[in-house]
Amino acid sequence: MVGQGGAAGRALQPEMTVPEPNRTPPLLQLECEEQHITVAITQKKPNVNFEKITLKKTVGPDDLSPYVLRHCANGLAGPLSTVFNTYLIVMLVHKKLSKSDPGNYRPMSLLSVKLVAEEVRRHFHHLNLLSNRQFSFISFRSTSNLPLLLSRDWQDALENGLDTLVIALDIVGAFDRVWHGGLLEKFRAKGIEGKLLLLLADYHRGRTLRVVVNGQTSRDFPIEASVPQGSVLGSILGNVYIDDLLQHMPVVSAYADDCTLLCSYPRQDSQRAVQRVNQQLELILRRSTRNTSDGDIPFPGGRPSSEWTLTKHLRFDKHFNNCARKASLRVSALRRLTRFFDYSEILTLYEALIRPYLEYSFQSWMSGAPESPQW
Secondary structure, three states: OOHHHHHHHHHHHHHHOOOOOOOOOOOOOOOOOOOEOOOOOOOHHHHHHHHOOOOOOOOOOOOOOHHHHHHOHHHHHHHHHHOOOOOOOEEEEEOOOOOOOHHHEEEEEOOOOHHHHHHHHHHHHHHOOOOOOEOOOOOOOOOOHHHHHHHHHHHHHHHOOOEEEEEEEEEOOOOOOOEHHHHHHHHHHOOEOHHHHHHHHHHHOOOEEOOEEOOEEOOOEEOOEOOOEOOHHHHHHHHHHHHHHHHHOOOEEEEOOEEEEEEEEOHHHHHHHHHHHHHHHHHHHHHOOOOOOOOOOOOOOEEEOOOOOOOOOOOOHHHHHHHHHHHHHHHHHHHHOHHHOOHHHHHHHHHHHOHHHHHOOHHHHHHOOOOOOOO
16 A cells, blocks of 8 residues: 555545445345346447447547547447457546545546446336436436426425425435445346346446555555446446335435425424424434345435525526526636637637536526526
8 A cells, every 4th residue: 555545545445335245135025027137239239339429529548539439330349249348447536625635536437338227227217117206317307307396396385375394315425335235136126137137246246446646556445335436327326226215205306316305284284294204304314224124225324415596486596697607707708719719619619618507407597587697
């Protein structure tokens, strides 16, 4: 173990473990009769994915140019469909707070197992196995859908003369403390069996963590929990692990591990509503413990966290003004640089640095007053 790399590894490794990681998970009831047991990788599937590659993307860690992959798709699809290997690289991405604290970094996987993810996602969608109150990494859903739907429910409650109690929960280490045994059992309950389940098990087996800081490399630390973040398969793994919480608690909606508990009630029943909410929170707390004697597979514990850009009138004016301010500053900067660039370069800078601020959660602009944006 060497210097800063070893210190970072020692700080990160305890975040990716659970008590008794090799214990046998409780047997869960099957949620469907149809089983998905294998992934058939034909020559057509890699070929189709290669043809969709954007040529403007940078070269990946394998040093293969997107241009080569796209224009040599026919020649590469055959060998790759025969040799179905998995290549794993993990990099550290800063999350928040001090960059000198190793605990503020998140391991991100650069692994792309798109073909496996597509098969699993298709199985879940076909049989409707995931909760419709999960809004992350689901087709035709985005970050803007959940706050818009929640604000609509709040407005409906106000129009009906009801009060609304809202609690936001951020599940600490939701992706870092996923118990592999419990995760695989949840996949089995959802119809993932045979070679496909073995592939998912092998995907997590024997994973290690190594940290490089300023050229100093740590030793390999075993990873006993967590799912790789940054890969298309990692998002599905996280959704499956938290899905039973949403299935058993219809008052909870979620974007990944960010859960929102909602309760509308007549004002005269406020005490009863508080009791119901406390019961729901107690259920979440019980399910986050490590005791599996009741047959449940636990998920990591939660802590309260709330940060909304809604006004007291349930409007997104603060969000609009924030977007307008950021876009306006960048427009002013770009205007001062116009004499240095031609039209196509200016358009590229606009699309990359300004337009995303206006397009993010664009559906919320429909709920704002005409005078909302303050340019």
